[in-house]
Amino acid sequence: MTSAGLLAAAVAPQSSSAQSAPPPSDPRAGLVSQLSSLNTGRAGAMSQFLASEQALANLQQQLADARRRLAAANAQLQSLSRHIADDQQTMLTARSQLASMLRATYETGGQDGFAGAIISSESFSQAVDRLQATQRIASELTQLQHTVADREAALVRERAALQTQFAAAQAQEARLSQQNNQLMAAVAQRDASMRSLNWQARGVATQLASLDQGSSGPADHSGPCGNHFSYGQCTYYVATRRCIPWFGNAGQWLSAARSYGYAEGHYPQVGAVAVWHPGAGGASSYGHVAYVEAVGPDGGVPAGSFLISEMNWGGWNRVSRRVLSDNDPAIAGFIYGKAD
Numbered sequence: 001m002t003s004a005g006l007l008a009a010a011v012a013p014q015s016s017s018a019q020s021a022p023p024p025s026d027p028r029a030g031l032v033s034q035l036s037s038l039n040t041g042r043a044g045a046m047s048q049f050l051a052s053e054q055a056l057a058n059l060q061q062q063l064a065d066a067r068r069r070l071a072a073a074n075a076q077l078q079s080l081s082r083h084i085a086d087d088q089q090t091m092l093t094a095r096s097q098l099a100s101m102l103r104a105t106y107e108t109g110g111q112d113g114f115a116g117a118i119i120s121s122e123s124f125s126q127a128v129d130r131l132q133a134t135q136r137i138a139s140e141l142t143q144l145q146h147t148v149a150d151r152e153a154a155l156v157r158e159r160a161a162l163q164t165q166f167a168a169a170q171a172q173e174a175r176l177s178q179q180n181n182q183l184m185a186a187v188a189q190r191d192a193s194m195r196s197l198n199w200q201a202r203g204v205a206t207q208l209a210s211l212d213q214g215s216s217g218p219a220d221h222s223g224p225c226g227n228h229f230s231y232g233q234c235t236y237y238v239a240t241r242r243c244i245p246w247f248g249n250a251g252q253w254l255s256a257a258r259s260y261g262y263a264e265g266h267y268p269q270v271g272a273v274a275v276w277h278p279g280a281g282g283a284s285s286y287g288h289v290a291y292v293e294a295v296g297p298d299g300g301v302p303a304g305s306f307l308i309s310e311m312n313w314g315g316w317n318r319v320s321r322r323v324l325s326d327n328d329p330a331i332a333g334f335i336y337g338k339a340d
Contacts, residue, residue: 041197049190056183063176070169077162084155091144091151234289237311237319238273241291251278251287254333263336268295268306268326273335281330288313292334293321 225243229235235250246256253275254264268274272292276283290310297303305323314320324331 038197038200045190045193045197049187049193052183052187052190056180056187059176059180059183063173063180066169066173066176070166070173073162073166073169077159077166080155080159080162084159087151087155232312232317234310234312237309238289238291241309242271242273244273249286250275250283250289251285251332253287253289253335257335261338263339264333265336266331266333268292268334269336270295271337274306274308274324275332275335276330277332280332281328282313283330287332 223243224240225245227236227239227244228247229239229244235244235253238244244253246253246260248256253273257273258264270292274290274292276288278287279285282288288310290308290313292306293299293309294301294307296305299307301307301323304326306326307321307323309319309321311317311319313322
C-alpha cells in the first residue's frame with residue numbers, strides 16, 4: 001500500500017460500535033450489555049491503534065529512505081561540482097601552455113610569423129621541422145578545444161539531471177514529513193480513544209462486580225478445618241487460611257467445592273478462593289489457587305482489581321501477594337462460603 005493509502009486508513013473515522021444500547025429493565029443485564037458493547041469498541045480501537053502504529057512505522061521507513069536518497073543526491077552534486085572546478089582549472093592551465101607555445105613560435109620567426117620562421121631556416125630539414133611543429137600545435141589546440149567543449153557539455157547535462165533528482169527528493173521528503181506528522185496525531189488520537197474506552201469498561205465492570213458481590217454467595221470466614229495437602233504448595237497455603245474439606249489438585253477445586261455444597265462465581269470476594277485454569281496465566285498443568293485478601297476499591301486496591309496471597313508462585317513454600325484484574329482471563333472462577 002502507498003504512503004497515502006496508509007495515511008487514509010490510519011486517520012479514517014473510528015467506528016461507533018462502542019455506543020451502548022438503552023439498558024434493559026434488569027440492571028445486571030443492562031451492565032452486561034453495556035460492558036459487551038464497550039469491549040467490542042475496545043477491540044476495534046485496539047485494531048485501529050495497531051493499524052495506525054504500523055502505518056506510521058511504514059511511513060517513517062519511507063521517510064528515512066527518502067532522506068538517504070536526498071543525502072546521496074546532495075553528495076553527488078557536491079562531488080560533480082568539485083570535478084567541474086578541477087576540469088576548468090585543468091583547461092585553463094592547458095590553454096595557457098598552448099598560448100606560450102604559440103608565442104614562442106611567433107617570436108622565433110620575428111615579425112614575419114610562421115612564414116618568416118620557415119624562410120629563415122638554415123636548411124630544408126629545419127624548415128620542415130618548424131612547419132610540422134606549427135601544424136602539430138594547431139592540431140593539438142583544435143583537439144583540446146573540442147575535448148573541452150564536449151567535457152563541459154557532459155558535465156552540465158549531468159549536473160542538470162542531478163539537480164532535477166535532488167529537487168524531486170526534496171519534494172518527496174517534505175511530503176512524507178507532512179504525512180508523518182498527520183500519522184503521529186492519528187496514533188495519539190487512537191491511543192486517547194482506547195484509554196477512554198478502557199476507563200469506561202473498568203467502571204462498568206466495577207459496577208457489575210459490586211452488583212454480583214451481593215448475590216455471589218456467602219463469604220467464607222471460617223478458619224482452617226484440617227490440612228491434607230502437600231506442604232509448600234498453593235493448595236496447602238489456602239487450606240491454612242480457610243476450611244477446605246475436599247481433596248485434589250488446584251485445577252479440580254471448582255468441581256470439588258460444588259460437590260461439597262460451596263457457592264461459586266466469577267467475581268472476587270474477600271475470603272474467596274481464586275482458581276486458575278490449568279496452564280493459564282503462569283499456572284502449572286495442575287492449576288493454581290490463591291486466597292482473596294481485598295477487593296477494590298477497598299483496602300487500598302484499585303477499583304476493578306483484587307489482592308491475593310498465595311504460595312509456591314514465586315518459589316516453593318514462599319508466600320507472596322499481587323494485585324489482579326477482576327476480569328483476568330486466567331481465572332476460572334471463585335469459591336465462596338458454603339451455601340445454606
